[in-house]
Amino acid sequence: MGDWAKKAEDQEVSKLVDKLNLDSKSGEETDFDVADPAETSLLIKILGKGLVNTKLSLDIQQKNPNSPLHSVKTFEALHLKASLLKGIYAMGFNTPSKIQETALPTLLADPPQNMIAQSQSGTGKTAAFVLAMLSRVNVGLNHPQTPFRLRADRATRAGTLLDYPRVLCLSPTYELAIQTGEVAARMGQFCREIKLRFAVRGEEVDRSKKIEEHILIGTPGKLLDWGIKFRLFDMKKITVFVLDEADVMIATQGHHDQCIRIHKMLNPHCQMLFFSATYGKEVMDFARLIVADPTIIRLMREEESLENIKQYYVKCKNEEGKYNAIQNIYGCISVGQAIIFCHTRRTAAWLAAKMTSDGHSVAVLTGDLTVVQRLDVLDRFRSGLEKVLITTNILSRGIDIEQVTIVVNFDLPVDVDGKADCETYLHRIGRTGRFGKSGIAINLITDEKTMKVCSDIEKHFNKKIEVLNTDSADDIEKIGT
């Protein structure tokens, strides 16, 4: 698989550059930013350098009484092929993550079990289902359940494996498919007999030849073309069907129906695996269309508390007044790194220019940047090259920027109806504070309307938002203690 890994890497770079070019041409100018779920997911995967070791508990809803739902504490206990175990260790995985230790025994069980697994980004779901895909291909070659005629048939053809692919993995976008393929290439690097193929835009096929790779990872449209339109492989022979990023899949126009169409072509004995970072009703409804009698595993998210965050509001006359409030705060207390949220790109640009001219080191992250450019901004900010990150709603819920000491809502988060967006507020300020020290959140108010938004947020979380007079140095110094 080694050459595949290099190819996947090259593909990823060149395709991300394509996206960069595409982005620079695309998109009418808009002043408001709305986070694109697929871009957010890709950013998280690329930024997610390591495993999110979580203490959160697992909620396991056992649907299939035959499922051997126990957990393993080591990868050895999974009795994987030596070459696969070698690949896992080569990736630096010493012990299974929480979701892996519980999901893998079921994912690898015989007879195969269907599963719906939900856990937030960075907890190891991709690695879990990739391991299952690679294992199944190995197991499929000589599994006692493999129909005898298939084994005999294969023996007569002296190893020419004509009844492949056996594994389909659907991703909502080209970039996310490449990311998953990368993980598979690294994990299967010592399993030279396993062949992977991307079913994504730009991947050409010879329509006169059947596809012989064992695992296809791609987007629904391309897989529909290869499997149903051009019949380049037999959908009925698929033994493992993985639907990844289901929450993003639902949010990406048109994928919902394509996934259902593909699913309808699979045989009922195919193992259906469904992965999602969120677990809302729409995700669960979609899952029930795809997965029969699933074992359901979800990583519970504890309610985020605002206990260690001190929240203030400042009454300002206008935008200039808001700017002066920020300047006064910086003039009185030492601020580590700060994130300032604006409602529009225009405000973000105006504020960035003013703060830069007053000597602040400022980074701006808005929706007109490509994924690659956003990564660069976030990397620089995380490494402390800039001290102030000015952004809009594009810095959506999923992207965690830890270790900022102060968050300023230059504009409070509101929904499309102008009402308080409490979930976004929680995400925005939920990252302040360092190792349990209290964080500071400052909300800048200019009129009755935004004052009401602020008090609605206060009521929603039942956590006092104190008034702050930024014309008084004593008042400001008090918040820094």
Ligand SMILES: Nc1ncnc2c1ncn2[C@@H]1O[C@H](COP(=O)(O)OP(=O)(O)OP(=O)(O)O)[C@@H](O)[C@H]1O
């Ligand atoms: N058992 C493990 N031990 C150490 N690192 C791991 C383990 N499993 C996964 N990782 C690493 O943790 C990071 C997140 O893993 P993975 O991508 O599988 O999580 P995820 O839940 O799918 O996240 P996302 O939803 O963003 O894709 C990756 O860098 C991966 O290499």
